[in-house]
Amino acid sequence: MRIDKPEVETLIDVPLGTGESPVWAADQQALYFVDIEAPALFRFDPATRDLKRWAMPSAIGSFGLCPDGRAVVGLKTGVHLFDFASEQLQFLVSPEPDIPGNRLNDGKVGPDGCYWVGSMDDRPPEQKQPIASLYRVCPDGTCERKAGGLITSNGLAWSADGRTLFHSDSRQRFIQAFDFDPASGALSNQRQVRVMDEGEGRPDGAACDAEGFYWSAGVSAGCLNRIAPDGTIDRKVTLPVPAPTMPCFGGPDLKTLYVTSLTTDRTGTRQAGTLIRFEVDVPGAPVARFGEPLKV
Template sequence: MNIIEPLMTVCTDAPFELAESPLWDAQREVLWFVDIDAPALFSFHPVTRELTRFDMPSPIGCIGLTHDNRIIAGLKSGVHLFDPRTRELQFLVNPEPDRPDNRLNDGKVGPDGCFWVGSMDQNSINTTGALYRVTPNGQCTRVLDNLFVSNGLAWSPDHRTLYHTDGISAAINAYDFDPVSGEISNPRVLITLDFEQTGWPDGGTVDLEGNYWSAGIYRGRINQISPQGELLRSLQMPVIGTTMPCFGGSDGRTLFVTSLTVEVDDQEQAGTLLSCDIDIQGAPIFTFGQPAPSPSH
């Protein structure tokens, strides 16, 4: 296996309990991310190093960009729209009013302009998690059910493949995706990772060449996997609690990585935000309320 140790930058000294959902905002030139367990949304400016915190009223699992410069967020209390300028939080829909022991976890805006958000049992015991598709008018459809931890969402650059993981397994799954209707079909396993070597698959993202990048949590890895399911290389991070990678920066060639606070050999390793230069560009980010144009070939 090709293991490399890139030169990583620690972006901020502020410790995070469970940092997740990094998201590059090209218009504002900041990286957004969340701390789930100390509920907050953060923006980080890579040039000025400015870190801004926006407290949230309940655990916040994931975020996406919207067409009107707001942030769509999956909180335990449901999906909301947040305006960073006014700090107004507007409720959109609660996908799971009948599952009070769940919380929303991993989520992203898809090529269809909808917010795809998954859930999990907040006590990590039951398979009561699901994956939902939320439209701009607040309609919610359950797409997958009986999940342990819905995670790993990402789409191929041609918008035709959806990637997803369930925390009960080390498999990364792929589905055919219809970018117009949002329907998924033809479920298959892209790759099943070896926990001891690569860590457990957590959050994911995709590069412009269609490779899937998966955070290998508890082994400090970021694993690059080809569209054919081949493990191309593993990036070794200086922390073991890697939760999710994303591409960003002015040229899309900065890799950002979030992590969580974890016990390592009886020592607490604080969760942090890391970055490094990378030799490949990230795929474009989608916008809630604005279906993506078909990519040119």
């Protein structure tokens, strides 16, 4: 295993409580991300350093971009469509209307053009149970439960060919994979990829690169782990933030890795969440837009 300590740039001055869900907009050459409990959605322009903020009415776990200037957002109150221009929300569906202790967490638009979003048991740690699930939400509002038995659904990312879905549970510390059908969204061949130890960190958000490796944020270890499909850790990237939450490939060539983080005192000193970036040698896999399947 190779250990890297890259030259990292901090991009924003605004402190984040729980920075999460960075999404690269290639057509705008801009990065969107959230602060879960603020709750707010942000747009960062790397060329101008301009940071725009949209307030949300409840905790926002994740989102995906649409091709029409809107976003699909996973709020505590369910999945909505958000119009950036009018700042209006349109309710789409509530995946878990009968589990008030849960909220929507990590989510991403899949190669099928649907929004895949997982829930989490949002109660205190000593009360958490495996009552969360992973859902597939389509543009017509249909919602299908795809996996269960989770405490904190996380780490959604698809391989560059769209044929493998990676997924994790931050509390149960496992990373799993499924064979994925981009045409139908069907999952098969569920298998465990790896269980992460203390030194590797609890697996948080993730992204895949063009070589099929899975980059997982070790939120409790201050690092990113680049993991091969067989579960071997190829590279550990140590970061200057103690609690990285999710990586995202961006830039003109998808070789800039943006990483969000959360506020923590894990190292003994309180450090605010932020947004950082560094360069990598392998580009990332592109991410689809809601209602617009990838051509893979």
